[in-house]
Structures are given as C-alpha cells and as structure tokens.
Amino acid sequence: xxxxxxxxxxxxxxxxxxxxxxxxxDGWKNGTSVRAKGDPHDLVTAADVEAERxxxxxxxxxxxxxxxxxxxxxxAGRESDWVWIVDPIxxxxxxxxxxxxxxxSIAAVYQxxxxxxxxxxxxxxxxxxAVEGRGxxxxxxxxxxxxxxxxxxxxxxxxxxxDRGKNIAQTxxxxxxxxxxxxxxxxxxxxxxxxLCQLAAGRADGYFEIGLNxxxxxxxxxxxxxxxxLVTDGEGxxxxxxxTTIIAGTPExxxxxKEDWDIVRNSP
Numbered sequence: 001x002x003x004x005x006x007x008x009x010x011x012x013x014x015x016x017x018x019x020x021x022x023x024x025x026d027g028w029k030n031g032t033s034v035r036a037k038g039d040p041h042d043l044v045t046a047a048d049v050e051a052e053r054x055x056x057x058x059x060x061x062x063x064x065x066x067x068x069x070x071x072x073x074x075x076a077g078r079e080s081d082w083v084w085i086v087d088p089i090x091x092x093x094x095x096x097x098x099x100x101x102x103x104x105s106i107a108a109v110y111q112x113x114x115x116x117x118x119x120x121x122x123x124x125x126x127x128x129x130a131v132e133g134r135g136x137x138x139x140x141x142x143x144x145x146x147x148x149x150x151x152x153x154x155x156x157x158x159x160x161x162x163d164r165g166k167n168i169a170q171t172x173x174x175x176x177x178x179x180x181x182x183x184x185x186x187x188x189x190x191x192x193x194x195x196l197c198q199l200a201a202g203r204a205d206g207y208f209e210i211g212l213n214x215x216x217x218x219x220x221x222x223x224x225x226x227x228x229x230l231v232t233d234g235e236g237x238x239x240x241x242x243x244t245t246i247i248a249g250t251p252e253x254x255x256x257x258k259e260d261w262d263i264v265r266n267s268p
Contacts (some may be wrong), residue, residue, distance in 0.1 A: 006131050009108045009116045012115050017127065021056075023051040024104065025122050026047070027045060030101070042159055043093055045089070048092055056068050056076075066082040067213070070127045071268065073088070076090055084109070085218040086215060087215040089104065090193040091191030102190075104113075104122075105119050105216070106219055107218035107239060117130045117222035118219055128197040136200045136223045136226040143202070145224070148206070150252055151252065153205065154253045155183075156205070157187045157206070158207070159195065159212075161210060167211050170265065174264055177260045184205070193216060196224045197220050197250065202222050208248075209245070210234075211243055216219060224248055232258075
C-alpha cells in the first residue's frame with residue numbers, strides 16, 4: 001500500500017482522536033451522565049456517545065465511502081474495502097469512576113487487515129500509534145515490546161468481561177495456574193486497548209482475556225504486533241475482527257499461556 005495513503009489515514013486518526021479526547025477530558029473533569037446497557041455492569045456515558053459521533057464525523061468528512069464500526073452506534077453498513085473500528089472510550093467504568101486509565105481506540109482496516117492503529121490516554125498524554133510495516137510508537141518514540149525471557153519474569157495483565165459465569169471461572173483458573181508456576185505478578189487495569197499497548201511499551205510481558213470485542217482490541221493488538229509482540233486468538237491463530245479470546249506476549253510467555261489455556265478450556 002502506498003505510504004501517502006497510510007500517512008493520510010494516520011493523520012485522520014490523530015485528528016479524530018484529538019476530538020474524542022476533548023470530550024473525554026471534559027466529561028472526566030466535569031462529570032457526564034451514566035447509564036447501563038443491557039447488562040447492569042456494562043456502562044455507557046454521554047461522553048462515549050459524543051466522542052464516537054465526533055470520531056465518525058472526522059472520518060466521514062475525509063473518507064465518505066469508508067465503513068465505520070463503533071461500539072455505541074454499531075456498523076454503518078457501507079460496502080467498502082475500508083472499515084474503521086472504534087471504541088470512543090475503552091475503559092468506560094474507569095472513566096465514569098474518575099480513574100485515569102481509559103483510552104480512545106481507532107483502527108483502520110483494509111480488506112480485512114489492520115493497517116493503522118491509534119490508542120490514546122488523554123489524562124497521561126500518551127498516544128500509541130502504528131502503521132503497517134513501520135513499527136509502533138509512543139508519542140513519536142519507537143517501541144520494542146517486552147523482554148521477559150521466561151514466565152517466571154513475566155508481569156501479566158488480564159481482564160474480566162461482563163460475563164459472571166464460565167468466562168470468569170476460566171479466567172480465575174488461568175490466574176491460579178500462573179501463581180502455581182511462579183511469575184512476577186498480575187495487573188487488572190480496565191482498558192484492553194491500553195493493556196495491549198503496555199506490552200508494546202515493554203511495561204508488561206503477557207496478556208490474556210476471554211470474550212473481547214473487536215473495538216476493544218483492534219488498534220491495541222495491532223500496535224502490540226508492530227512492536228514485536230506475539231498476539232493470537234485462543235486457538236493460536238491471527239485475530240478475527242469479532243469477539244474472541246486473546247493471548248499475547250513474548251514467545252516464551254505466549255507458549256506458557258497457550259499451554260495453560262488449552263488445559264483450562266478443555267477441562268469439565
């Protein structure tokens with residue numbers, strides 16, 4: 001793909017992210033209305049809706065023929081080789097509670113392949129970006145991924161989906177196995193997009209989560225991969241742009257996580 005096209009896609013993603021961050025920061029500092037979706041644990045705020053509207057407007061103004069899939073409004077249904085997969089606030093519960101760990105996540109996908117990703121935390125002023133074939137960056141500085149040579153050295157990140165049944169039981173079984181193996185420690189931070197970027201930045205070494213939607217991970221997993229992180233679904237395959245399990249880390253950490261997941265998911 002021509003570099004000028006990718007440069008323009010990244011420029012539009014940055015412009016859209018700035019619009020979203022303006023909404024996020026206003027809502028985070030001054031408050032915003034909050035309601036539950038179908039699940040009482042799955043929150044949406046007025047800031048989510050407005051941030052997504054602004055992102056979609058920026059993208060549609062420059063690329064009116066591109067499709068758009070957002071967490072709040074869903075799939076626009078346009079027939080196009082291009083689709084933008086967007087989470088206007090990844091980490092809405094953190095955002096609604098005043099915790100400074102949430103993000104805007106924007107991925108540009110061409111013919112089923114992510115080619116540009118952006119994840120930004122407006123409170124910390126950190127913007128992670130990646131363009132296909134160019135590597136991953138944090139505020140313009142190139143990222144090189146995690147360095148843990150063994151699982152014993154690994155700082156893990158995980159998440160808990162809204163499901164309070166089998167998914168939680170399996171996640172807790174995975175965590176139990178990590179402690180039995182011996183590892184550095186575990187963090188549950190609350191924004192999958194940012195979590196995956198922490199691996200890209202070398203701040204954590206492995207990531208596991210069940211039942212993530214494409215808008216949660218599309219940009220973050222791409223940024224992680226461009227930084228050299230091994231990222232797959234629970235079967236060891238490339239991630240689809242649909243709900244899936246994610247296993248990510250250095251090759252050694254990934255192998256350990258995949259081994260544990262094969263045992264846990266096949267247990268009665």
